[in-house]
Amino acid sequence: MAVKETTIEIKLQNLKSNFKFLKSKINTDTKFMAVVKAFSYGSDSLIISEELEKNGVDYLAVAYVREGISLRKGGIKIPILVLHPQEEDFNDIVNYSLEPSIYSFRVLNLFFKSLSEKNIKKYPYQIKFNSGLNRLGFSENDVKQLCDKIKNNIPNYIFSHLGASEDLNETIFTRKQIAEFELISEKIEKQLGLTIKKHLLNTSGILNYSNYQYDMVRSGIGLYGFGNDVKFKTDLKPVLTLKTVISQIHHLNPGDSVGYNLGYTAKENTVIATLPIGHADGIGRQYGKGVGELVIAKQKVKIVGNVCMDMLMIDITGVNCNEGDEVIIFDDTNYTAEEFSKKADTISYELVTSLSRRIKRNILN
Ligand SMILES: *Cc1c(COP(=O)(O)O)cnc(C)c1O
Secondary structure (H helix, E strand, C coil): CCCCCCEEEEEHHHHHHHHHHHHHCCCCCCEEEEECHHHHHHCCHHHHHHHHHHCCCCEEEECCHHHHHHHHHCCCCCCEEECCCCHHHHHHHHHCCCEEEECCHHHHHHHHHHHHHCCCCCCCCEEEECCCCCCCCECHHHHHHHHHHHCCCCCCEEEECCCCCCCCCCHHHHHHHHHHHHHHHHHHHHHHCCCCEEECCCHHHHHHCHHHCCCEEEECCCCCCCCCCHHHCCCCCCCEEEEEECCEEEEECCCCEECHHHCEECCCCEEEEEECCCHHHCCCHHHCCCCCEEEECCEEEEEECCCCCCCEEEECCCCCCCCCCEEEEECCCCCCHHHHHHHCCCCHHHHHHCCCCCCEEEEEC
16 A cells, blocks of 8 residues: 555564574574664564564564663563663663673673672673674683683573674684684683583574574574575565655756755756655665665656755656655565665665654554
8 A cells, every 4th residue: 555654664474474584594492582673673673572572582682771671661571682781771681681791891890790789699691702893792811700700690691793694705704703602612611610502693694604503593684684695585575665755746947956055956857756754764865966766656766966854855757656656765575675775885784773763664464
């Protein structure tokens, strides 16, 4: 059905189908953590988390504690890992039954201090190791000192994160990361004299390195329908579509300009349509001046001039369309967010997570 205003459609059938496909790539006893940070990659975290919980996902992951709190307030019961807790978060972490990812001695000390103030002896948490991404995590050199600190409150899991699992030109780097994680794991288990559950793979890790699934995998972008490689285009189905409408049509004469700072000047008679979506909605200025392409009446048209805060203009010269007609920015079949974002030299992740909260969401079952 055609939309009447700028609308993000969230297709839960596609989410379920992607979940099933990703699960088919791992063993039945490997747990599955769904990454629902950043409003579930721009969609709607609570709707997505509820649907995944209903379909048997084992764990959720968010980046920041506020994201975890809102899921708990929404009634989500399964374990939630907070990937990047901050200094003041540990009260909330415990109060809302969230599992922190502990990535440094500074954060470990804050966490243990908070537990001891609450008289809690054991509390579920996970330890993050840096195996080469150099973003967050303990290093191999920390293992000895770390084991001394954690021996009375053993983490549920240890994990690490791959930096180039989608890039098959970087397999040497990825293998090095895997070897580093295995070395750290062995060292820690030897020192503590027990085995600890592990996870390493993100979506592209699941697709390209499934031998290293260990006890759990973590998937974000794959659940939302992108496999970072054309070869998974038929297996994964985008969950989001973004559609808008034509607000007004203008007929320009040669020399007439469009938008702020005369971002576009017509060379000949040109027909322009104004759309109710702009950079405040997540279509950044990098898509302006002929870079971004949209689809109207099955034809590709270009964005002209500068993208405004709440609007953008497209060149519809020669296209058979009217005010009120639907315009596709990206959909789940022929013209996906991956393709739209590529024009502006970015990736589906950035495009979908930038979509503003003010855009109407329409949940389709
Ligand atoms: C965001 C994130 C993921 C999800 O990665 P995808 O490529 O979206 O599957 C997994 N693990 C960590 C640590 C992350 O930060």
